[in-house]
Amino acid sequence: MTTTPTSLAGRAAGLDADAPLGHVRERFLLPQGVVYLDGNSLGPLPAAVPPVLEDVLHRQWGTGLIRSWNDHGWWDAPARVGDRVGRLIGAAPGQTLAGDSTSVQLYNALSAAAALRPDRSLLVTDPDHFPTDRYLADAVASRLGLGVRRIRPADLPGHLAAEGDRVAVVAYSPVDYRTGELHDMAALTRAAQRAGALVLWDLCHAAGALPVRLDALGVDFAVGCGYKFLSGGPGAPAFVYVARRHHADWRPPMTGWNGHADPFGLHEEYLPAPGVGRGRIGTPPVLSLLCLEAALSVFDDVDLDQVRAGSLSLTGFFLHCTEVLLDGLGFEPVTPAEPERRGSQVSLRHPHAFGLARALEARGVIGDMRAPDLLRFGVNALFTTHQDVLTAVTCLREITATGAYDPSAHGAGGVT
C-alpha cells in the first residue's frame, strides 16, 4: 500500500492516541494556532511558572524583602535547582549546580578540568561544536598555554591513538546542534578516559530530551543550559556537573565570593567552598532560578526513557513524512535515519532555507534555520504531537511546491 497524505493523517492520529506522555502537553501554555518546533532553542512556557513567579515577585520579594534569602531558600537555590536538574542527567545529589550561563560554566569547568591534567598540553573539541564551545576552548587554551585539536567525535579513537597521552580534556556535545546527530557518549567517554584524559560534555541539546547517565558513565564534568528542553525561560540559568571524585581538587578560575567556604565571613583570602559549591561565582539570578525550578516540575513524574521513545517516534515520523511529502522538492535530510544516531530534532538542507523558515513562521509553524542552508525542527515528546509534525511537513510542501516564499531571502537565522 502506498502512503498517502490521508493515511499519514490516520497514522499521526493513531500514534498520538497511543502516546504515553500525551497528557503532559497540558502542562505547557502553548499558543493556539501555532505548531511549535523550536523547543530545542527556547522551550515553551510551563503552566506552573506564572503562579510561582507571581508569588516570588509579590510575596517573597515584595513583602519578604531581604529576609527571603533565608526564609524562601533563595541562597540555597543554586544547589537545590542544580540537584533537580541532576535527576534528569543521572547525577546523584551534590554534584550539580545551577546558575550563570552555559558559556560561563563552560569556561570555569574546562579550565578546572585542564588544570587537573597539568602534565598534558592539549584540549580536544569538535570542529562542528557550537561556536561558544569552540571560542572558549581557544580562550582556555591560550590562558593555560595549551594547544587545541578540533577532532570530529567519529575520529576521536584514531586521534587518541596518535597523541592521546597529550590530551588533557575532551569537550564534546552528545548532539550536533545543526544536524541533530547523536554521538555515543558512553563510547567516547570510555575512549577519552582510557587515554588518561578527562571528559566534559555540553548537554544543552540533551538534558531533558533523552536519558543522560553521567554518574553511570563516569563522566568528569558537564554543563548545559536551562532554556531549551528544560523550558526554564529565555536566558534561564545554566548548570554545571562535577563528579564527586573531583570535588576535593577542582579549582574553578572564577573565584567569586559566593564560592567561598564562608562567604559572609568576608575574609581576606579566597578559600574554596567544599564540593560543587565552589562553582558559585556571584549573587545568583534568583528570579530566573526559581522560574527554572518551577519549570522543572513538568518532569516530576516523567520517565526520560519514555521521553526518548516519544522523541524517536516523532523524529522517525518526521523523516517518513519528509520522504512521502517532500520528494523532488530539493530537500536533503541531514539527520541520521538510524534511531540510535538521532537526537531530538530533524534538520533538512535546502538552498532556500531562510525564505522557507520565514514563510513557515508566517503560517504558524515555528522551526528555525542555521546558516547557510539548514532548516531545523526540534521535537519534544512532552508537548509535540505527530499531528504537529504532519502539519509542519504539509505546510512546507505547500509553500515549496507553490513557490509561496522568497527564494532570494538570506539571513543568519536570528536569535536562539
Ligand SMILES: Cc1ncc(COP(=O)(O)O)c(C=O)c1O
Ligand atoms: C551546544 C550549545 N552550547 C552552548 C550554547 C549557548 O551558550 P549560552 O547559554 O551561554 O548562550 C548553545 C546554544 O544554542 C548550544 O547549542
